[in-house]
Amino acid sequence: xxxxxxxxxxxxxxxxxxxxxxxxxxxxxxxxxxxxxxxxxxxxxxxxxxxxxxxxxxxxxxxxxxxxxxxxxxxxxxxxxxxxxxxxxxxxxxxxxxxxxxxxxxxxxxxxxxxxxxxxxxxxxxxxxxxxxxxxxxxxxxxxxxxxxxxxxxxxxxxxxxxxxxxxxxxxxxxxxxxxxxxxxxxxxxxxxxxxxxxxxxxxxxxxxxxxxxxxxxxxxxxxxxxxxxxxxxxxxxxxxxxxxxxxxxxxxxxxxxxxxxxxxxxxxxxxxxxxxxxxxxxxxxxxxxxx
Amino acid sequence: xxxxxxxxxxxxxxxxxxxxxxxxxxxxxxxxxxxxxxxxxxxxxxxxxxxxxxxxxxxxxxxxxxxxxxxxxxxxxxxxxxxxxxxxxxxxxxxxxxxxxxxxxxxxxxxxxxxxxxxxxxxxxxxxxxxxxxxxxxxxxxxxxxxxxxxxxxxxxxxxxxxxxxxxxxxxxxxxxxxxxxxxxxxxxxxxxxxxxxxxxxxxxxxxxxxxxxxxxxxxxxxxxxxxxxxxxxxxxxxxxxxxxxxxxxxxxxxxxxxxxxxxxxxxxxxxxxxxxxxxxxxxxxxxxxxxxxxxxxxxxxxxxxxxxxxxxxxxxxxxxxxxxxxxxxxxxxxxxxxxxxxxxxxxxxxxxxxxxxxxxxxxxxxxxxxxxxxxxxxx
Numbered sequence: 001x002x003x004x005x006x007x008x009x010x011x012x013x014x015x016x017x018x019x020x021x022x023x024x025x026x027x028x029x030x031x032x033x034x035x036x037x038x039x040x041x042x043x044x045x046x047x048x049x050x051x052x053x054x055x056x057x058x059x060x061x062x063x064x065x066x067x068x069x070x071x072x073x074x075x076x077x078x079x080x081x082x083x084x085x086x087x088x089x090x091x092x093x094x095x096x097x098x099x100x101x102x103x104x105x106x107x108x109x110x111x112x113x114x115x116x117x118x119x120x121x122x123x124x125x126x127x128x129x130x131x132x133x134x135x136x137x138x139x140x141x142x143x144x145x146x147x148x149x150x151x152x153x154x155x156x157x158x159x160x161x162x163x164x165x166x167x168x169x170x171x172x173x174x175x176x177x178x179x180x181x182x183x184x185x186x187x188x189x190x191x192x193x194x195x196x197x198x199x200x201x202x203x204x205x206x207x208x209x210x211x212x213x214x215x216x217x218x219x220x221x222x223x224x225x226x227x228x229x230x231x232x233x234x235x236x237x238x239x240x241x242x243x244x245x246x247x248x249x250x251x252x253x254x255x256x257x258x259x260x261x262x263x264x265x266x267x268x269x270x271x272x273x274x275x276x277x278x279x280x281x282x283x284x285x286x287x288x289x290x291x292x
Numbered sequence: 293x294x295x296x297x298x299x300x301x302x303x304x305x306x307x308x309x310x311x312x313x314x315x316x317x318x319x320x321x322x323x324x325x326x327x328x329x330x331x332x333x334x335x336x337x338x339x340x341x342x343x344x345x346x347x348x349x350x351x352x353x354x355x356x357x358x359x360x361x362x363x364x365x366x367x368x369x370x371x372x373x374x375x376x377x378x379x380x381x382x383x384x385x386x387x388x389x390x391x392x393x394x395x396x397x398x399x400x401x402x403x404x405x406x407x408x409x410x411x412x413x414x415x416x417x418x419x420x421x422x423x424x425x426x427x428x429x430x431x432x433x434x435x436x437x438x439x440x441x442x443x444x445x446x447x448x449x450x451x452x453x454x455x456x457x458x459x460x461x462x463x464x465x466x467x468x469x470x471x472x473x474x475x476x477x478x479x480x481x482x483x484x485x486x487x488x489x490x491x492x493x494x495x496x497x498x499x500x501x502x503x504x505x506x507x508x509x510x511x512x513x514x515x516x517x518x519x520x521x522x523x524x525x526x527x528x529x530x531x532x533x534x535x536x537x538x539x540x541x542x543x544x545x546x547x548x549x550x551x552x553x554x555x556x557x558x559x560x561x562x563x564x565x566x567x568x569x570x571x572x573x574x575x576x577x578x579x580x581x582x583x584x585x586x587x588x589x590x591x592x593x594x595x596x597x598x599x600x601x602x603x604x605x606x607x608x609x610x611x612x613x614x615x616x617x618x619x620x621x622x623x624x625x626x627x628x629x630x631x632x633x634x635x636x637x638x639x640x641x642x643x644x645x646x647x648x649x650x651x652x653x654x655x656x657x658x659x660x661x662x663x664x665x666x667x668x669x670x671x672x
Contacts, residue, residue, distance in 0.1 A: 076509060101507035102398060103477050106435040109403050139606035139637055154552020160604045160660070163636055180551060181506075182400050182479075209552055212400045235555035238562045239571070243538050246551025246573045248506060249400075254418060259559075276560050278661055 002129035002174045003149070003194040003201070004092060004118060005033070005068065009133045012037040012057060012066035012090070014073055014081045015097075021072035022048050024096070024137050028070075031140050033133040036064035057088040068092040070126065070135050075099030078122060082108055086117050093185065094135050095121030102248070105183040112185065119185025123247070125155040125177035138175060146171020148284060149195035151188060152207035153180050153247065157235060157277065161207060164281035170288055173201040180247025182211070188218035196226050203229050205284050206271075208262055210236035211250045215262040223269035229287045232266050232273045233280040234259045293503050296339040298381040299517045300481075300499030307472040309465055309483075310495040314383035323364030326382035327357040333385035336363040340375040341522060343416075348372040353385060378521070386497060391485035392453070393417055394466065396473040398480065404432040405473060407466065409447040413485035427451070439470035461494035462486075476514060477507030526570070526593050533585040535572065542567025543671040545590040545599040545628070547583075549574045549608065557602045560660055566668030569596045574603075579612075580619035591626055598670035600663060601632045610634040610642030618649050629670040631655045633663035 011028065015021040016038025026049045029035040035051050037060035044055035054060040057069065069085040071078055071093065078097040085093050093112070100122045112119055120127060126136010130145040137155070142163045150165075150172050152158040162175060176191050178184050188206060195201045204226075208215040215234065222230050237259040239245050241252040252258050263273045272287075274280025295303070301311045315326035316339075327334045338350030345351050350372050354360035360382060370377045393413035399406040410428045412420050420428055429450030433439050444466035448459050465486070473481045482500040489495070508515040520528055530537035536551075540558070544566045548554040551573050558568040570593065572586050590596060603613050614634060630653055634642040646656050655670075657663035 075506065099506045101477050101510065102479065102504045103435070103474060103507065106398075106403060106405070110434060110436045137607060142606070142636060152552070154550060154555075156548075156550025156604045156606060157552030157556050159606045159636060160553055160556070163604070182398070183403055207552070209555055214401075217401070233556075235552050235559060238540070238558040238568055239555060240538075240540065243571075244505075245538060245555050245571055246536050248504075250551060250555065275563060276661060277556060278659070 001198050001200045002132055003191070003198050004120065004127045004174060004176060005133040005135045006129050007132050009034055009068045009135065010064065010066045011035045011068050011070060011135055012039060012060045012064070013070045014039045014057065014085065015071065016040060016048050016051060016053060017043050017046070018072060024072065025051065025070070028134050028136070031134040033135060036066050057084045057090065061088045061090065066090065068094065068135065071095040071097050071121070073097055079104040079108060082119070083111070086112055086115060091117055093117060093119040094124070094126050095119065095185070096124065096126060096136055097121070098123035100181065102182050105181065109183055109185065120176065121179040121184060123181045124179030124184070125158070127174060127176045129174045130172055136177065138177065142166060143175060144171040146173065147200060147202035148172050148288070149198065149201040149204040150175045150207070151191040151195070151204065152177055153209050153249070154207060154235065158207055160277045161205065161233065161281055164278055165205070165284060168281055168285045170285060173198060180249050182249040187214045189214070189221045192218060192221055192226060192230070196228055201228065203284060203287050205280060206230055206232045208232065208234045209247070209250050210239050210245065210252050210259050211257045213256065216265040219265040219269040219271060222271055230271050231280055231283040231287060232271050233277060234262045234273060293505055293508065293518055294341045295501040295503065295517055296341065296379065296519070297337065297499055298339055300501035301496070303472060303476055303501055304496055304499050307468045307475065309468050309472065310493070311499065312383045312386055312495065312497070314381050317364060317380045317382050318378060320361045320364040320368065323380055323382050324357045324361035327354060327360035330382065330384045334360050335383050335385050336360055336367060337381045337383060338367050338370060338372060338377040339379040339381055340372050340377055342373045342375050345372055350377060375522070386487060386495070387489050388487045388497070389490045390488040392488070393420070393484045394469065394486045395480070395482040395484070396469055399432065402432055404435060405470070407431045407433060407443065407447055409451045409466070411451055411453060417484065433470065439467060441467060457492050458488055458494055465494060476501065476511060477504045478502060479504050526589055529592060530589045533589065535586050535589050536575070537589055538571040539593065540568050540570050541595065542569045543595055543597045544667050545569045545593065545596040546602070547572045547574060547586050547590060547599065548602040549604065553602065553604055557600065557660070557664070560664040561600065561668060564664040564668040566671055569593055580616045580623070583616045583620035584623055587620060587624065587626060591628065596628060598667045599626070599628050599630045600667035601630055602660060602663065603634050605634065605636035605638060605642065607637070609638040610636060611638045611645055614642035614645040617646070618651070621651050621654070626653065629653050629655060631657055631663050631667040631670065633657050633660055635659070
């Protein structure tokens with residue numbers, strides 16, 4: 001089954017004719033993702049590597065029954081692109097674009113939640129269900145199919161951990177990058193809920209970092225609602241307060257959002273937390289071994 | 293991006309929030325001239341991007357121009373929590389009958405703006421929240437609905453402000469502050485204290501604004517307020533070169549690709565018994581120019597004694613990164629030992645390329661943990 005992206009995914013790429021959009025859109029298609037359309041206003045009627053381009057998302061949905069959109073437009077056009085996708089009936093929006101103003105994201109979040117739309121990002125690497133579909137910029141070569149759900153606020157750190165899992169002979173059901181911004185479409189809890197309900201996922205690895213309180217909320221959710229084992233990793237123990245560490249959302253404000261507090265919250269709820277990417281992969285292997 | 297008090301007040305004034313008249317000064321003579329223009333008693337206030345100015349002696353009352361000059365001399369150059377005072381805000385002194393607190397913050401947890409008002413102003417708000425939470429009125433605003441006056445009324449009643457004249461002024465002020473919060477794409481608008489004068493006039497005695505970096509393209513006039521000289525020299529150089537860099541105070545220089553991986557790299561250095569000198573994210577690419585720029589910034593930090601180059605190849609392949617590193621080393625001289633860890637896509641090819649060229653101060657290690665240990669050893 002996997003989550004968020006799978007064989008049922010019919011993808012429209014907003015910004016397909018741009019350099020990043022065409023590079024990753026065609027890469028996703030070669031992986032086997034069902035990329036049915038692109039949208040670039042004014043370029044309707046063209047195609048990119050055989051993928052038809054439409055002027056509007058509504059046209060693309062009408063013609064191709066696209067159900068998922070990947071946003072590859074510049075930040076200042078991204079909010080508009082997300083509203084356009086949702087209003088055209090798209091149910092899953094994956095926003096790779098980074099640099100969206102946080103206030104715009106607040107309004108988008110308030111708009112899409114009551115509609116039940118699933119959104120990943122902004123500023124995220126996307127989602128990959130090995131062997132089924134890849135939507136975004138995750139390098140699929142380093143992952144293999146399996147039963148571990150992987151959810152993370154970061155890109156390369158996720159690849160590092162996925163790579164270590166692969167070397168230990170462990171595969172993934174779905175790898176989900178939720179994004180590094182202060183406000184993102186899906187929280188850890190949203191994704192954990194999906195993994196709990198997914199019959200292909202048996203264990204979960206959660207990769208958090210400093211800033212916000214979503215890891216703490218996830219800890220409480222895991223304790224109360226998850227039957228599947230979860231192990232975690234938190235980055236940023238050495239980060240100083242008040243400094244943004246690369247991701248707009250990775251900032252310790254006052255005394256809140258520290259890695260130490262997140263680790264304590266997770267451990268208090270029975271979640272084992274690895275001290276390095278290597279150790280968290282080993283913890284996952286332990287859990288998988290114990291359940292095998 | 294955090295703004296100085298005087299910048300926050302300029303924005304406040306733009307949105308119709310009452311503030312005292314003042315002038316900016318960077319020398320004692322300018323402070324004197326400002327006091328002369330303003331007339332009467334003035335307050336000389338250090339402009340620094342940190343709290344605790346009052347306790348550190350950064351805010352002083354002056355009786356007139358000469359006194360303002362003397363006070364300015366005392367405050368300029370003060371070190372307040374690592375921030376050296378280079379600018380002063382000279383403001384007409386206010387009589388204070390009451391001190392309140394008003395703020396709008398960006399509540400990440402609730403994903404909504406949060407309004408807070410209390411009559412216990414002038415002190416640390418986290419303390420109020422902890423010791424007397426009932427005194428702090430809090431209310432979220434739905435970002436789609438926007439601010440409605442009833443919300444300010446609830447805050448005012450909740451905080452226990454019962455003078456009708458004050459209620460009216462605070463009601464208007466909350467609305468204007470919310471307009472500023474949204475209008476400036478602020479992450480924080482804090483007025484502490486919000487004062488009531490003996491004559492019953494309500495105004496913002498201080499002003500703390502922080503604006504979303506991602507929204508600065510919409511607000512060029514706010515973007516220009518950035519004080520480039522306030523950051524450490526290394527961070528300034530990094531900004532000019534477009535390198536994502538944060539100065540820390542250790543000895544192991546860090547360079548990696550991707551914010552999460554770099555944060556993790558800093559932690560692994562600490563686990564190995566060392567101290568990271570910086571955070572530096574190359575981003576997705578590993579082209580030679582990006583590597584040169586980053587190494588120049590890291591190498592300029594006199595505390596750095598070794599450099600740990602931690603790359604996980606995804607779509608950017610490790611062989612490309614290895615070539616980038618070699619080209620970079622051709623173009624510049626780095627005296628420090630560099631430990632390189634390449635893993636992921638085409639890692640073998642990348643390592644071979646480095647082994648063949650084998651520059652004298654470059655050491656390749658296969659894993660992140662081993663590389664971290666080596667980099668820490670070199671820094672000792």
